[in-house]
Amino acid sequence: MENKNKGITLITLTITVVVLIILAGIAISSGGNVIRKAKLEELKTNMLLIQAKAKSYVEEATFKMGINPNEEKKIEVRQEIYESETGAQLEKAETIPTEFAIEDSTTCYWLTPATQEKWGLNKIEIEENEKYLIQFDETNLAVEVYNTKGYEGKYSLKEIDNIQE
Helix, strand or coil: CCCCCCCCCHHHHHHHHHHHHHHHHHHHHHHHHHHHHHHHHHHHHHHHHHHHHHHHHHHHHHHHHCCCCCHHHHHHHHHHHHHCCCCCCCEECCCCCHHHCCCCCCCEEECCHHHHHHCCCCCCCCCCCCCEEEEEECCCCEEEEEEEEEECCEEEHHHHHCCCC
């Protein structure tokens, strides 16, 4: 009588382990892509929320400035609408990161915690080294939002919005 061993051979076990490693690698790489895409979408959403809230202020400022305002009137209205406690409570941007590539910083303001609260954007989590910059364009009734953290070397909402994933 022959003694037959029934069980898993070493070759079968090796093939099974290799297949499992390949499947794990695929799952990990696709999981990383999902996380990257979620972070991008979160950043875009935050910037769009800030832009939507800021648009009403640029419209109000344009209305108060009137037709062909002089520089003094523009400065006065900007302080009233963008900086004051009854306005948006934004902080005037004295220095702007060079990666933003903004030529005219006269209409640039940093989003403050007071503004976040006033605009109902408390749910936006801002990291310690992260800030949002808002650039108002009263001439075109437009608002551009920038983020100091950015995403893959892109910092403005226009640039980030054009990323295809």
